Amino acid sequence: MKNSTTTWLSDSVRAGGAHVTGVYRYATRNGAIDALDVAAVELGIGMRELNEAVDQLVESRLLRAVDGAARRFIPVDPQVAANSLVSSVEREIYQRRELIDQIRERIDVFREDYGGPASAPAPIEYLVGSLEVRGFLKMAGDACRTEVLVLQSSEDDAEELAQAYLPLLSRGVTVRIICQHRNRADLSTRMKLKQLTDAGAAIGTVSHIPRSAVVFDRSLVVLFGLADGETNVARVHHDGIVRFLLDLFDHLWDTAMPLEGAESGYANVADDLRQAIAGLMAKGYTDEVVARKLGMSVRSCRRHIATLMRDLDATSRFQAGVQAARKFLASGA
Incomplete structure (x- = not known):
């Protein structure tokens, strides 16, 4: 299946990306593309080539239209653009895996008729690879309705925290995060965490968290790990393990020191x-x-x-x- 992201990438490869790169650099140098005709003259290209490059940059999330009628555009951080594009691919990968699981589950209903017991769902399932993991987390976040509890170990980045949980906060989901005291040491990290507290998240810090975990709606536990250099997570459906993680989180939350703003240092x-x-x-x-x-x-x-x-x-x-x-x-x- 060929989606718009794949089409844009293949078209850019065929075109060599010369005009696309030049137009993006022009936008970043000037802070915006205020008038397409002026930009075409200054870049020394025709209006057709300019419009094609602008359309490709918009489709790739590297330009954002701020005035559709006047065709004014501002540049977007490439990392933000990449995250936006990749998230749709990640979601598709996880959706395909979910479809496979659903097919197997439906077919398993007939196993007893054939002569064998139907297989029970595994209490713990593993996902390996950053794309599949991110796709699953995106789906779990979209399905979350009331509360997210987060244990964030030292290996994780505050930027990813903000990107993952700001959308949930905007939907009214309660977000509580426990991270390590080390996050107080760096001003830029504190500013990123302040984004979350300003949006309504509650954050506390403790001296040590051995492993990252997330609990969605007090029912789905996700444990993070690293195997052979690849990111992996374990989806836990076992009631006893879920209850243990909830008790552990509540204990750490009671002992955590609240992070009240960017000034909350060591x-x-x-x-x-x-x-x-x-x-x-x-x-x-x-x-x-x-x-x-x-x-x-x-x-x-x-x-x-x-x-x-x-x-x-x-x-x-x-x-x-x-x-x-x-x-x-x-x-x-």
Whole structure:
């Protein structure tokens, strides 16, 4: 099946993309294409070639019309355009997989008549590959009606968070996200998370999250992983596992420190971070291992360790870890 995305790509390859690239560069250089006739003169191409290039750029989401009557266009970030195009392909891939599953399920009804028991749906199903995973998440998000609960580990990007959950918030879906304290360290990351809080999401941070997971409408659990360098997820339909994930999320949410805005840096969570660092130091982990487990840079980790050792007047990392762990335990931190 040949969709508009495939058609545009093949047409661009045949045409060499010369005018398309030049017109896009013109738009980015000038901030917009305000008048097509002026643009054609300045680019030294005919109106027909210009219109064809503009139409291709609009179809590829690289140009956006802001005045249809006057034919005025503004350029779009290529990453945003790519995400828009790819999402439709991702959705199609997952829809095809769903169709295959539905066909198998309908045919299985006749298995007993043939002489064998019908197969029960697996409590855990795996999807492998970024396209299939994204397609499934897009479908799950579209089907979500009331609530999304998110555990976001250190390997994930705040930009993807915003792209995934802003559309749900705009539909009135409740979104609660727990991510790691490390997200407070970088201003650009905090600004991206602020997009979500401004849209109505509630975000809290904790010292460590071992693995990412999402719960849609308190019924479908998605566990994220990485196998042989490929993204994969597990769709969990088992009631016991779903209940466990919900209890885990509620426990972490009760202990999480709210992220209240772009200004919410490390200061508010310093004690919690040092408590986690102290516990790992007491187990004899190296700076590199402690930093990796907490999802922070080795430099930041060593800065916290140095502060702990200075405050406790400790002569070794192990001694500082044990003393700090005892101190936090005694204080009820």
